[in-house]
Amino acid sequence: MTVQEPCVASDVQLGDDGRLRHLLTLDGLPRPVLEALLDRAQEMADSGEINARLSGxxxxxxxxxxxxxxxxxxxxxxxxxxADVLAFDASTSSTTKGETALDTFRTIEAMGVRGFVMRHACDGAVAELAAVAGPGTALVNAGDGRSAHPTQGLLDMLTLRQAKGRDFSGLKVAIVGDVRHSRVARSDLHALRILGAGEIRVCGPAALLPDDATLAGCTVTHDLDAALDGVDAVMMLRLQRERMAEGLVGSLEDYHLHYGLDMRRLRRAANDVVVLHPGPMNRGVEIDDAVADGPSSLILRQVGNGVVARMAVLEALLG
Amino acid sequence: MTVQEPCVASDVQLGDDGRLRHLLTLDGLPRPVLEALLDRAQEMADSGEINARLSGxxxxxxxxxxxxxxxxxxxxxxxxxxADVLAFDASTSSTTKGETALDTFRTIEAMGVRGFVMRHACDGAVAELAAVAGPGTALVNAGDGRSAHPTQGLLDMLTLRQAKGRDFSGLKVAIVGDVRHSRVARSDLHALRILGAGEIRVCGPAALLPDDATLAGCTVTHDLDAALDGVDAVMMLRLQRERMAEGLVGSLEDYHLHYGLDMRRLRRAANDVVVLHPGPMNRGVEIDDAVADGPSSLILRQVGNGVVARMAVLEALLG
Amino acid sequence: MTVQEPCVASDVQLGDDGRLRHLLTLDGLPRPVLEALLDRAQEMADSGEINARLSGxxxxxxxxxxxxxxxxxxxxxxxxxxADVLAFDASTSSTTKGETALDTFRTIEAMGVRGFVMRHACDGAVAELAAVAGPGTALVNAGDGRSAHPTQGLLDMLTLRQAKGRDFSGLKVAIVGDVRHSRVARSDLHALRILGAGEIRVCGPAALLPDDATLAGCTVTHDLDAALDGVDAVMMLRLQRERMAEGLVGSLEDYHLHYGLDMRRLRRAANDVVVLHPGPMNRGVEIDDAVADGPSSLILRQVGNGVVARMAVLEALLG
Incomplete structure (x- = not known):
């Protein structure tokens, strides 16, 4: 997949009229656009809405x-x-061997498919296809490389709003774990900044924190206790087991000792702290059962919010 | 997956009001509940009913x-x-590695999914999840370990009723094959007892018959000819090929010689005998082509009845 | 799978009343039947029709x-x-190991499924099942062995009609590549003959051309330049990479040198030549980027026509 020059996701996703054409990243998304998606998602959550807006x-x-x-x-x-759903799982498809992602996309687009929910291991892969998509076609980035997972960011913000209200200006949020390799963390950071979160703390071992502009404006610490002190929300990240093989993490036990969230540590946070995790969880590694299943956990509410957040996005792009 | 104490499927599936909340096993199911499911399934079979009761x-x-x-x-x-169907195939899913069945279930439940059709290699696995399911969630056991496959039991009873009438009291039924490892056989046994079958004969090599209370009240024999003598219905079981590797069966030829149903042997049964098999068949092993495709075979009718039996169950649980 | 005598696809697919019951091959299809399918597909393409004719x-x-x-x-x-779609992927299904295609088909048919879209590696496999299908069941051949891929033939003809008009009598068409192993080529040849194409040229290396009656009436050449000279349409075929292992083709480079379609060669064709390819393409092997993505290419239009051609077939068989 090559295009003339590297495309910038935040440019590609907005039409000349400022309307959202694709959802590739939350980075650079105008605050009213982001809030309109959250408001619509909340409306759908409240009503349990099922409609036929995308029929056909x-x-x-x-x-x-x-x-x-x-x-x-x-x-x-x-x-x-x-909507009608078509599933294309390129990770198991043997028939498209040798076919480029671009040809696969163009082929399915030519079948009259208007919405694409795409995940790809390469940063920018979804934006590259969005840049060449036809006028009626919309792409949603369901995760590209380490760059972005914008609907996860949306559902996380929706979950935080439900727990803490719409005004994030007094909110202290800690993001804990493998931020370096996490598209979830990046989308959360984008969204928290847009919504004006009061303080964003980022915590993890040095080898798992990014060394670029990702953390601009964040309080960075390698000490979980310090990160948790008085925070209103903790966003835990999944530890990918390949980090061990890569030598970035010593052992699961070691990681748990320093960065695993247990009830004892959680007591440092605010009394009404909430805990989020994008799942699937490594129980006993980055998070203990007592936290995951405890009263502070919003982890299952995140999952439910994921459906309405994605409904709001699909409706906005295709409705 | 652990719960405080081993849950009893027949307790879990009935609400305090006696209403069926899940379908985990036919064991202990009140006869009127079982017969109501069969009556509704028959009604749907007769009418070819297609409705929108589970729309949304x-x-x-x-x-x-x-x-x-x-x-x-x-x-x-x-x-x-x-209904809308979502398929989760954990046997091929690589992404949920390390996630427990309980977390997978709770996650999909949190997406607003109300019905679960679950198959699992462990006895009791479906009941364990049913025990922790939310109030609006219903589970159907589509086969757990060797314990139960209740919708197969239902469709088999529906098929027998169509052929032999609703009164099973004079019915002689033979179940033939690997009863020890068969959840199908257990669910058939549960149902036949509830419906008051006149005589239940169980036949197979000693190594493939259970040595526990499963066969209480049954006539047990290792002689297929004796089992078939004058029976009204023969329920053949599939021979899993791993039984050979386990040394429980000598060879396919040997098994066929002693326990394969052919036309010659079938003549010992009643003139209007019917033959059932849950499929997929090992033709030439437990059943010969002439029987499988012959006038006594109800094997394809079983398949059709499977759809309406499952419709009746889903409608009862979710409608 | 065995039947008494080898069934002839073109006989099986037409009922005694001349009505199309299955679509197995375009070979022998009456011209009015073929043209009616194309007309209906075109109507659906023009209107973007979405209907509920197969609801239920x-x-x-x-x-x-x-x-x-x-x-x-x-x-x-x-x-x-x-329509409701059920997917059965026998190439990944492990549960039907040992079950014959016939038993698999009969089982799904017994579930009340009326339409089957079937692909199989063996010539005639779809026709064999069609020969034993119940009266309300229709099969569509989605590719069997090297024999036929009739809906691909239909969509190719629809694409040619849109570009060149309904009268094919003055049309010069070149089919280029591995005709020997191609069911696409055979279905295109069947259709082009039925519709009275003016001249059909077939081009490829000797090892990849059939030595039977397939090419009757065609102009056969091993020289791509000669094949392209003045043609109105070029139908490129995909080169399966296993032809290298089989020793039928020297190397990809060698194949491209002699049979790859590039812009230089395409200039030999008529000014308004159109290029078709069934996909997925081996870019740089049988076709160059400049051709595939150039103004003569109808490759993506073929894909869109595939949907309406298949709608027309399913509606005719099941509507």
Whole structure:
């Protein structure tokens, strides 16, 4: 996949009229656009809405990396809008060997499919296809490389708003774990900045924190206790087991000792602290059962919010 | 997956009001509940009914063991009730590695999915999840370990009723094959007892018959000719090829010689005997072509009854 | 799978009343039947029609060979007609090991599925099942062995008609590549003859051309320049990489040198030449980027026509 010059996701996703054409990243998204998506998602959550706005519209889940949760969540969102779903799992498809992602995309687009929910291991891969998509076609980035996972960012913000109200200016949030390799963390950071979060703390071992502009404006610490002190929300990240093989983390036990969230540590946070995790969880590694299943946990509410957040996005792009 | 104490499927599936909340086993099911499901399934078979009772409802096929026939049958049943189907195939999913079945279930439940059709290699696995399911969630056991496959039991009873009438009190039934490892046989035994079958004969090599209370009240024999003598119905079981590797069966030829149903042997049965098999068949091993495709065979009718039996169950649980 | 005598696809697919019951091959299809399918497909293409003619009808994609594009195209076609789709991928299914294709088909048919879209590696496999299908069941051949891929032939003819008009009598068409192993080429040849194409040229290396009656009436050449001279349409075929291993083709470079379509060569064709390819393309092997993405290429239009051609077929068989 090559285009003339590297495309900038935040430019590609907005039409000349300022309307959202694709959702590639939360980075650079105008605050009113972001808040309108959250408001609509909340409305759908409150009403349990099932409509037929996308009846006759086909949405393709185009996954070049395997995923089950995100794919199912988008599938359910599409169903609740009356859309027809087509699944293309490039990670198991043998027939498209040798075909480029661009040819695969163009082929399915030519079938009259209007919505694409795409995941890809390469940064910018979704934006590259969005840049060449036809005028009626919309792409949703369901995760590209380490860059962005914007609907996860949306559902996390929706979850925080439900717990803490719409005004984030007094909110202290800690993001803990492998921020370096996490598209979830990047989308959360984008969204928290847009919504004006009061303080963003980022915590993890040095080898798992980015050394670029990702953390601009954040309080960075390698000490979990310091990160948790008085925070209103903790956003835990999944530890990918390949970090061990890469030598970035010593052992699961070691990681848990320093960066695992347990009840004892959580007591440093505000009394009404809430805990989020994008799942799937490594229980006993980055998070203990007592926290994951405890009263502070919003982890299952995140999952439910994922469906309505994705409904709001699909409706905005295709409705 | 652990819960405080081992849950008893027959307790978990009935609400305090006696209403069926889940379908985990036919064991202990009140006869009127069982007969109501069969009556409704028959009504749907007669009318070819397609309705929209589950429109807007999501049903997830949650298979931790591979299956094609059962999954397709439940999918078709869901479609005929207007439900949206989500497929989760844990046997091929790589993304949920390390996630427990409980977390997978809770996650999909949190997406607003109300019906779960679950298959799992462990006895009691479906009941364990049913015990922790939310109030609006219903689980259907599509096969757990060797314990139960209740919708197969239902469709087999429906098929027998169509052929032999509703009164089973004079009915002589033979179940032949690997009863020890068969959840199908257990669910058939549960149902036949509840419906008051006149005589239940169980036949197979000693190594493939259970040595516990499963066969209480049955006539047990290792002689197929004796088992078939004058019976009204023969329920053949599939021979899993791994029994050879386990040393429980000598060879396919040997098994066929002693326990394969052929036309010569079938002549010992009643003139209007009917033959059932849950499929997929090992032709030439447990059953010969002439029997499988002959006038006594109800094997394809079983498949059709599977769809309406599952419709009746899903409608009762989710409608 | 065995039947008494080898069944002839063109006989099986037409009922005694001359009505199309299955679509197995374009070979021997009466011209009015073929043209009616093309006319209906064109009507659907023009209107973007989405209807509910197959509401409540189940269509099963029964693939014994992997395919993504064709399966998705049929799935979209089914959705646009309101049908319910069931997918059976025998190439990944482990549960039906040992079960014959006939038993698999009969089982799914017994679930009340009326339409089957089937792909199989063996010539005649779809026709064999069609010969034993029940009266309400229709099969569509989505590719069997090297024999036929009739909906590809239909969509190619639809694409040619849109570009060149309905009268093919003055049309010069070149089919280039591995005709010997190509069911696409055979279905195109059948259709072009029925529609009275003016001249059909077939071009490829000797090892990749058939030595039977397939090419009757065609101009055969091993020289691509000669094949292209003044032609109105070029139908390129995909080069399967296994031809190298089989020793039928020296190398990709060698194949490209002699049979790859580039802009320089394409200039030999008529000024308004159109280029077709069934996909997926081996870019830089049988076709260059400049041709594939150039103004003569109808390759993406073929994909769109595939959906409406398949809608027309499914509607004719099941509507």
């Amino acid at each position: 519209t086909a949405v393709c889940t185009l996954f070049f990396e395997p995923s089950t949760r995100t794919r199912l969540s988008f599938q359910r969102a599409s169903q609740r809008l009356g | 409802t999501a049903v997830c096929t949650l298979f931790f063991e591979p299956s094609t026939r059962t999954r397709l049958s439940f999918q078709r049943a869901s479609q005929r009730l207007g | 009808t189940a269509v099963c994609t029964l693939f014994f060979e992997p395919s993504t594009r064709t399966r998705l195209s049929f799935q979209r076609a089914s959705q646009r007609l309101g």
